[in-house]
Amino acid sequence: MVPTYKGNVSQFIIQGLSDSSEIQLPLFVLFLIIYLFIIIGNLIIFFVILLNSNLHTPMYKFLQNLSIIDISSTSNVLPALLHRLITKRNRISFFWCLTQLYLYTSLACSEYFLLTAMSYDRYVAICDPLHYINRMSNKHCAWLISAAFCAGFVEPLGHVVLISKSSYCNSHIIDHFFCDLIPLLKLSCSDTFNVEILTYVVGTLLTFNSFLLTLISYIYIISTILKIQSTHGRQKAFSTCASHLTCVIILYMTLLCLYVKPTTSYSLDRDKLFSLLYIVLVPLLNPLIYTLKNKEFLIAFNKLKQKVKSFLFPVKRLH
Template sequence: MVPEIQENVSDFIIQGLSDTPGLQLPLFVLFLIIYLFIIIGNLLIFFIILLNSDLHTPMYKFLQNLSIIDISFTTVVLPDLLHLLITKKNKISFFGCMTQMYLYLSLNGNEYFLLMIMSYDRYVAICDPLHYINRMSEKCFAWLISAANCAGFLGSVCHVVLISKLSYCHSHLINHFFCDLIPLLKLSCSDTFIIEILTYVVGTLLAGNSFLLTLISYIYIISTILKIQSTHGRQKAFSTCASHLTCVIILYMTLICLYMKPTTSYSPNRDKFFSLLCIVLVPLLNPLIYTIKNKEFLIAFNKLRQKVKSFVFPDETQID
């Protein structure tokens, strides 16, 4: 039997994470707590950097931008997932689905490009510290951030336009917890060869090149660190880029597992797992791994905490 094709799809049905009724509430509580931690942690980073002039350096400004991307990235998916878990309403309009997919892909791309720029920043700081101020000037910083945003938001336009033109079979059940690229391709009755090729080409040109540039930066960084004579100096230099390297490894592993493969090897449960890692794990860990051993940030945090304490409890401050 020839599958029924519907040219003008009005909505899709999101399957979600689990069909087991007993898991809906525990999953809702778990992801609500995670989402709140992501929002609070990344907002804390943003405002501590904003309110402390000592942290108005390129490295911390990049981190500030990363915190905004992480908040936006998780907000594209997690609130809808929470709504689905608590209300069981799993319909999403065609326009809402395309919008969610575009924002997800764009913000995901922004994060990869920003991490690439941050690796260049660490390369200049460690390998060419005498020229750091000139090479990472305000003008250069603005140009790099603008380039990352443009590449992220423009790189996903073709995918969304082509997918929105596809015809879909009678079943509009998306076997995922949000509108992602591969699950939508699996639903289509149209030929998706061009979109798959475009995914590999864009992935190779943009994500592949950004990974290559990040890798080259770290080859030079590690080479320079190994030449430092003192053990303390090597540890200090490595500590400034270890957290960034951790995020890079996690993000690129999830990217390769999710998109750099043919749709014939698509596995819904595996893709849901890697999508969760990408959406939840990295934004949750960023506030911790970038700040927990960062002395400058901890000093700024303590200053802000004292200011808040003196504002809320002025009498106790005077007694101290």
């Protein structure tokens, strides 16, 4: 007799990236190295901004919070994946599965909204520089960051509640490497219409609107930059928002390919790839994109590096 799992099943089995035992160790080493790079890169951004008063501006405060999101979102998935690869224990309780889903979705939504706030910051800086100090004061900046996180952590609650009330029949094997929304919907034997409708409604009202605000901001930004007479002035103005625009394009393209479609068009291998790109590639690239050509940040980083070096290896004075 085939077992039936209804309501809150006690646990799921995470299928993982591959059934082949031969590549488990190479995958473990690869993801461990990537995870360490993500943590170190984003921690460097966080502490360089924290310890340098010259970087206590809205743009860098947004970047600091973005690094927190990248560390948190990666740490929500990769350590569990690494544990499964090395121990081959692929069971996860129903509660922790929903917790992982909630944190993953909340942090992704928070990143959406934070990038939208950053686009507004760039819009004010380029299109209305005379009023930048007033419009992007510490109070307004703190409000935008708080709103991004509050909206991000409230938005997925409806999905998680509906998923928790679903029934799971015949199988409780999640053919993915973590607890994601669409694999859980595919696994459920309940009617998932309400969850899909909620996804599209919320996606339209919040995610699409945040994308629209970002798009409108950049239309004004680009039109303002094109009006600048000197080539050097145009290049300088565009360089202040090029990093943010690159991250926006990568994030939205990845997540649109993942979630803005019906579950009937779900492709296992393709969606695993896009999920992996979002969880690994975005947090890995963000530190590089935002810092490699940022002279202000590099100066602050070199100063901090010298302070750490002099602290660890103090120069002995000659008597």
